Amino acid sequence: MIVVNNVSLAHQGAPILKDINLEIPETGVTALIGPNGAGKSSLLSLIARLQPLQQGTITVDGLTVGATPSRILARTLAILRQDPAIASRLRVRELVAFGRFPHNGGRITDEDRALTQAALERFDLTSFADRFIDTLSGGQRQLVLVAMTFCQGTRWLLLDEPLNNLDMFYARELMRGLREIADSERRAIVIVLHDINQAVTFADYIVALKHGAVVASGPPELIANTTSLQRIFGYEMPVESYHGRPVVLNHL
Numbered sequence: 001m002i003v004v005n006n007v008s009l010a011h012q013g014a015p016i017l018k019d020i021n022l023e024i025p026e027t028g029v030t031a032l033i034g035p036n037g038a039g040k041s042s043l044l045s046l047i048a049r050l051q052p053l054q055q056g057t058i059t060v061d062g063l064t065v066g067a068t069p070s071r072i073l074a075r076t077l078a079i080l081r082q083d084p085a086i087a088s089r090l091r092v093r094e095l096v097a098f099g100r101f102p103h104n105g106g107r108i109t110d111e112d113r114a115l116t117q118a119a120l121e122r123f124d125l126t127s128f129a130d131r132f133i134d135t136l137s138g139g140q141r142q143l144v145l146v147a148m149t150f151c152q153g154t155r156w157l158l159l160d161e162p163l164n165n166l167d168m169f170y171a172r173e174l175m176r177g178l179r180e181i182a183d184s185e186r187r188a189i190v191i192v193l194h195d196i197n198q199a200v201t202f203a204d205y206i207v208a209l210k211h212g213a214v215v216a217s218g219p220p221e222l223i224a225n226t227t228s229l230q231r232i233f234g235y236e237m238p239v240e241s242y243h244g245r246p247v248v249l250n251h252l
């Protein structure tokens with residue numbers, strides 16, 4: 001479980017996160033939703049210690065984020081940031097293999113090679129394996145980054161808007177793939193999503209942030225209604241039912 005206790009964050013006096021208290025379930029897919037600037041990436045970066053905690057505490061599977069050695073934390077959680085800087089003159093296989101770094105310190109073993117190959121296969125990237133990163137499309141590059149994060153082999157995967165640049169087919173494929181990983185490998189996924197229907201369809205648990213505060217949390221059935229969504233996003237969106245599952249008509 002990830003436990004966030006009384007976490008607040010400010011930049012140059014401006015409050016970004018305001019007294020966040022949250023428990024993220026230890027298995028399954030948890031979606032972080034909310035308007036632009038709500039604080040989703042900031043929260044994810046504090047959980048992954050990409051920036052120091054100013055106030056409050058965070059634990060991941062009982063490890064205190066502020067006090068855990070980096071090597072241990074890197075074997076517990078992997079994060080894909082929104083705009084990661086990547087060396088473009090790397091080949092796809094090399095970048096995915098880089099996910100093994102916390103385990104091998106740069107000395108690639110046969111096991112690392114096998115896990116890299118498995119990650120390439122899982123995300124359907126074998127045909128690109130020997131291509132340079134800068135020859136890929138934006139969507140292909142995004143899938144490579146998800147594969148690299150997956151290849152780290154951690155129980156927790158934190159993904160900040162991984163559907164960026166993906167067309168509808170690949171967005172669905174990726175969400176299905178993540179769902180399968182969560183179900184079959186007992187790994188937990190925390191994912192920032194802007195597409196409310198992807199969140200409602202694939203997440204077990206949804207946390208909604210707005211103006212730096214948690215304004216709603218719970219299973220999709222609890223969040224996917226017009227009243228709750230209006231509170232989160234500030235406008236009225238109809239919610240219909242398709243085969244008993246909510247579908248949000250957020251574009252109307």
Ligand SMILES: Nc1ncnc2c1ncn2[C@@H]1O[C@H](COP(=O)(O)OP(=O)(O)OP(=O)(O)O)[C@@H](O)[C@H]1O
Pocket residue numbers: 011012016034035036037038039040041042043
């Ligand atoms: N280093 C920083 N310095 C100043 N302000 C920052 C910094 N990082 C984030 N912010 C501000 O904090 C707020 C929350 O940003 P954050 O990126 O966490 O939001 P988000 O919910 O992930 O947004 P989006 O959906 O647009 O990616 C924004 O107003 C942003 O401008």
